[in-house]
Amino acid sequence: AEVRLRPETRMPNDSIPASFMRGGSSKGLFFHAGDLPINTTERDRIFLAVMGSPDGYGRQLDGLGGGVSSVSKVVVVSASDDGDTDINYMFGQVAIDRPIVDYSSTCGNLASAVGPFAINSGLVTADSGETCVRVRDVNTGKVLHAYVATAEDGKFWEAGEFSIPGVSGSGSKIRLKFLDPGGATTGKLLPTGNTIDVIEVPGEGAVEMSLVDATTSVAFAEANRFGLRGTETVAEIEGDGKLMARLDQARRVAAMHMGLAERPEDSPLGNPKFCLVAPSQPFSTLAGETIPASAADISVRFLSMGQMHRVLPLTGAMCLAAACRIEGTISHANSGSNGGDVRLANPSGVLSLGAKVLKKDDNWMVPSVTVYRTARVLMEGKVPVPRRPN
Secondary structure, three states: OOOOOOOOOOOOOOEEEEEEEEEOOEEEEEEEHHHOOOOHHHHHHHHHHHHOOOOOOOOOOOOOOOOOHHHOEEEEEEEOOOOOOOEEEEEEEEOOOOOOEEOOOOOHHHHHHHHHHHHHOOOOOOOOEEEEEEEEEOOOOOEEEEEEEEOOOOOEOOOOOEOOOOOOOOEOOEEEEEEOOEOOOOOOOOOOOOOOEEEEEOOOEEEEEEEEEEOEEEEEEEHHHHOOOOOOOHHHHHOOHHHHHHHHHHHHHHHHHOOOOOOHHHOOOOOOEEEEEEEOOOEEOOOOOEEOHHHOOEEEEEEEOOEEOOOOOHHHHHHHHHHOOOOOOHHHHHOOOOOOOEEEEEOOEEEEEEEEEEEEOOEEEEEEEEEEEOEEEEEEEEEEOOOOOO
């Protein structure tokens, strides 16, 4: 599948139709493929300009980005003609301080807004009450089904009582079912064939990691290996520059073992993600709410795009939910899950996911992972693209 772009007919200072949307705990700009140039360099220049990157101050004040990776994102959508899906979804992670748009992974959170965007823009005809939008993820080649509440006028119905960690207020529940997510990035659920690898990290020594690829690739390690409890705040971890460098170095070496890079310095910014896990413990959320240990099965902190995630990257959370079901992994050893949904304690609260994992002929398989999100349209209109400097 590919997102079909139209020939270049616009000047680079034109305004481009776009929707600014929240999907899950992320925000991003949504575009129709036909409104963007085919040339990838020019397209990426547009994405960087409208988001306000690169910004050495890290705030993206000259664009629509918000200075953190979860709100510096773009989505391109087009109609699909493969017969099995309705739309194609391409995700771009816009770096904040560098002129990079990373397509090496996908975004599960914004996937929850793709269905509403497709319905509202007429790419998909809505059914009464609820509409299933079949989505081909261009970044991974995988398929997901989004079940979206729809109103009598054929538009997305936003209102509802469902709430998610990290997002104030509530909305209608959007069910996302990711089909056969194993090997989305590397081609294998367990890229090395092992549930645990002992990896030599320069300057760090031997680090036990579980390398798993389900919806996205993630390297899992125990928080106590890096002197952490697994309940630290984002500020506590990000405020320790040496610790952040250690974690990123481990992530980059893991990328080599997963076949994603030949050298640590070649590792993509968004792949693999790095996740610290620990048994569930009492903790306080970013909103100040105290969560008891019994409310979750495992405590997690995710590193992505050089930052600690304020909630959870949804693709990473889905990979973790699958890993918690795979016996022998570090995630499984630290999880207290009893077979129901996997409950993940994160800086903003607790996220529950359903992961269907099977073992057949000594091979682990993940038929599906299901998660629930909300979405909201924040702006519809046109986004001006700054002129290219002479």
